[in-house]
Amino acid sequence: MSKTQSSWQKETHELFDGGCKVLRTNQNGDVYQFHVWVKTEGKLYRKSLRTKHLETALEKGKEEYINIMSRVNSGKKIFSDDVATVAKRFLYWKNEDVKAGIIGKSRLGTIKTHIQHMLSYLNTDMKVGDIHTGTFLGYYTWRKSGNSSVKAKNSSVTEGTISGEYSTIRLFIKYCYREGFTDISADRIEIKKSDRSKLLTNVRRDTFTEEEWERLYTGMRSFCAKKNCENEIEYYEKQIFRNYILGLANTGMRTGELEQLQWRDIIDYRKTDDYGKTKEVVFLQVRAETSKV
Template sequence: MSFLLDTQELKPGLVIFRRGDVKHDNWYCRVKLPKTDRYKTVSLKTADIDAARERAFDHDADVRFRLKHEVPIFNRPFSQVAKDFVSLQKERYEAGRISKKRWKNIESAVEAQLNPFVGSVQINLIGQDRWERYPLWRQGHGKGRNGNVSDASIRTEMSTFRSIMVYAASKKYISESQIFKGRPVLEKVRREEFTPEEYRKLHTFARGWIKSARRSSSLTSFYRNMTYNFLLIMCNTGMRPPEAKNLRWRDVAFRTDPQGRNFVILYVRGKKKFRELVAASNVTEYLERVRALSKATGPDDFVFTTSDGKPAKTLYKGLIGTLLKASGLLMSSSGSRRSTYCFRHTYATFRLSEGVDVYFLAKQMGTSVKMIEDHYGHINPVKNAERILQGLPGWEPITAVPQVVAETDRTNAEAAKAQADKSKATNERPSSKSSRKRGK
């Protein structure tokens, strides 16, 4: 560095120097941290060379003591550390490692919530008590859509809070022991699925919604039909929206099992992960409708597209919102606003209600058994009484357990095939016995 003057090495890793960019002649020292390419620079506040050398050795000893006893070496306010952390996330976004939305969400949480909470506090003074107090503070300093901040929002912000502390520990601003322990005591997030009655209402309304488009422009008709079939495919497969966005025609395969029953295999990809999922034969019809509507049907073309054949980046988000609002189903019974993800949650709820094994469902949906149990534990066990009570006195063993295809539960393709012989309205329903009974 050009502004360093009169540099002297007192020992390996310890140097003293003057600065050419200041008006005084005081000395500074720079201490190298062992086993890392990091330094601590300190003003020695003296122009005397002998005093400077003595103080430099004192600071070197202090750094080593702090390292040995896990005492923080650097003192910085939380806001500065958080700013550096956000800058790192921006670099990760620019390198393609995280999405722009994730970077912006982190930045927003820091600026709008975490800095007002602890921004001026030295990072090494933030302890477990601050972590535990955050939910109460947050609920008193913000308003959500319905007047209250959701537990999901608080949980996300606290995840960012913890990540900043982990980052601080990696930079030696705090000790490893200061990283927050445990999870925030908040209610588990209830996924906003449709009830059978709500799904029947949506399905019925959507058919009329499509018919009314025939009196409008061909463009309106295209998008309403595409949105409707997209909805049916999502509710019958449990795909995540990002997986649907990435789905290409080459990823769709039609198969027949040894008993002659047809089903669909979808090779989906989301967060840099690939997996297979299966769906009943009724999904074949929905996909063929999409193919007939689309101008892009080559193997490398995307399944869900705009009217000119380009990838549908928003997955018809605006139209789905319009459809849900017009049908009176935009808000759930708990007051939460529904989104495209509610179709995935509906699939999970209907399959669990039908008694599908949670392990196979987790495989089908590309998630963990714990995640299924955490978010769908509200499913009524009465529906699964035979499975729960199997082996107990008075309950005969179940002799007919649903078969499994490609490591997941397989929807009843044979029943779906028989259902296809009925009217279109009956055919276009999620492929489980309970859903067929409910008129989905």
Template sequence: MMLHTLRTIDINSSNKKKKNLKTSEKVSRMSDITDIFDGHVRIFKTTHSGDVYQMRMYVQEEKRYIRKSLKTRDKQLALSIAQKEFIFYQAKILNGEKLFSLTGNEMRERYLKYVQTLVDEKQISVGRQTNIKTFTKHYLEFVGKNTKIQNIDKKFFQGYRSHRQSKKKDITMTVVVNESITIKQMYKWCVNEGLIQSGYVPDFGTIKVRKNEVRRIGYTIEEYRQLVDVSKRWYSKVSKEHLLRDEEIYYRKTIRDFIVLMGNYGFRTGELRLLKWKDVKVHQDETSTITIHYETTKVRESRTVTGRRGDVFIRRKTYSKFTDNDDYVFSHFRRNDVITKELLYDYFNKLVKDVKLKYVDFDTKKTLYGIRHFWISLHLLVGKVDVFKISRFSGTSPNQIYKHYDNVKDEQISKQILSYNLKFDKNNEIILDDDFKE
């Protein structure tokens, strides 16, 4: 009979300066050991378990031991229970299941490390990475940080939609669907990495998305004018007693210039945030040619556009500390790094409050991203450039414009219909006004 000794040491000390430090040793010894299934399973007693038999099984695939009490003092019964437990666990292993599970938080952390490698290798954009971080954060709020992912029933995820609606009343089902897709991608990665059983796919059930649910809400022309009107002198309102006056002025000027460039180019916020000086060329007529690289854009396709307000870039160089070619156009005040989305939105929200004070009808629910929607909607309404050219300039597809902005075209068509008189005579013949021109 083998004798195996495990030693553990407990040190209790709340003050390292105590002279009389007491150390206790607890030694747990195995006895009455019996190995079965060629040594894969061992039953035994310990000095701490009394006469109750214990079981230990080594899982080669996961390099860990399963240990559990067999809850009996009868050796024959203990052997029988251990045999059944071994068969039970072996069936799970053969089925591709994991016996030891990560927590929700551990899985997310591992997945985000993988996502970071995709960003580093220019496989996905920083904007996409930000979305993944946000979506998987909502996942953790739903399942719980310490929940063992192996123990989550697939159908549990059918409650995700109502959970998100309870947290955000105005959330669209399009957003919920996008979040569910990201969560499924995380689980698929875990399956491929062998972190979870093969074939596990969260079941979100049916999530119905209403047609035209995600029609974009951009600013009106008047709202955009109000936003620019307040932002252009907003920095001058900073108190002379402000402890960080120069920094506050810098960020107020930054949000002003950010708004103007979005309004003139229709950039996504991430595209403009990640723009570097080497990607900007200002011409003598104060137009500027800007290159958006594929790794910084949502659609993973580079584009070069020329537009107005090159003077904004010239102006920005007069008050930014970081203006070398490899520096970001929109950098932090104190360090040579891109301004964070959180900081940018913080100043935008502060600005919006001041706009509301001056213009009481200003819609504070619209976001900074709404300026991109304003740009696209404006050019659709003007109708001087076709949808394909607008989509190319703004870095989206014609289908996306038709899907999300067709309400703008509806308004344009309605105005055209109302621009002439059409009626039927008594014989139901169509009559148009004489001044109607095609």
């Protein structure tokens, strides 16, 4: 430890061969301060040690320096950006997923809307580093009260909508954690649980009745029959259309989820069902990156 001094400093103590300083300044009086230059970000980190006792200040300074160096070596950020700035980077990252075919444009549009609501809730000048485990506990009530500044076609907010927004918020926090903007991982974010009974009863995408389903597949069979097509091209296109519609109806998938299916999403195939009947049964998986759930 060495002791140096300049005109604006009343007293300065260097620690770790000059890696950081514990000092008292003319402005802060007798309260010791901590200074360290963060090379990776090109900024000076300053913090009050909240003590006038030298030995206590030196111990706190050592702990602070070790903590900061640990974060730097782990790729974490010391200086936090505001949520609006990081949200732009997050959306740019998701746009790259669109280019790569991982998600669809409509899904990106939904994510953008969710992020706009989140920013309206947080205030855009809030630092990402200030987000804590309980930051979003009031989000549910806030959304239900209609306080979001984002204009919507329908002012009513359903349980399913908020549940989808929570998923995007967690994805945003996961991105921030991975990029080193926060120490809070997505699984530590506390949220108000949605009313599961409303999620189950207020289903907007109702399933077909048996009668409706029979009318659909028999009608499609007739519509796509070769005798009702003028040429091979029309027959081919109708078969694609038929398989697409029946795929949606059979699986309950969203259009974006179905359109992004790949061969690797077929996880099982069998010709005998669980009751011993001979049928062709295909088991598909919907990847998390292509789903809104």
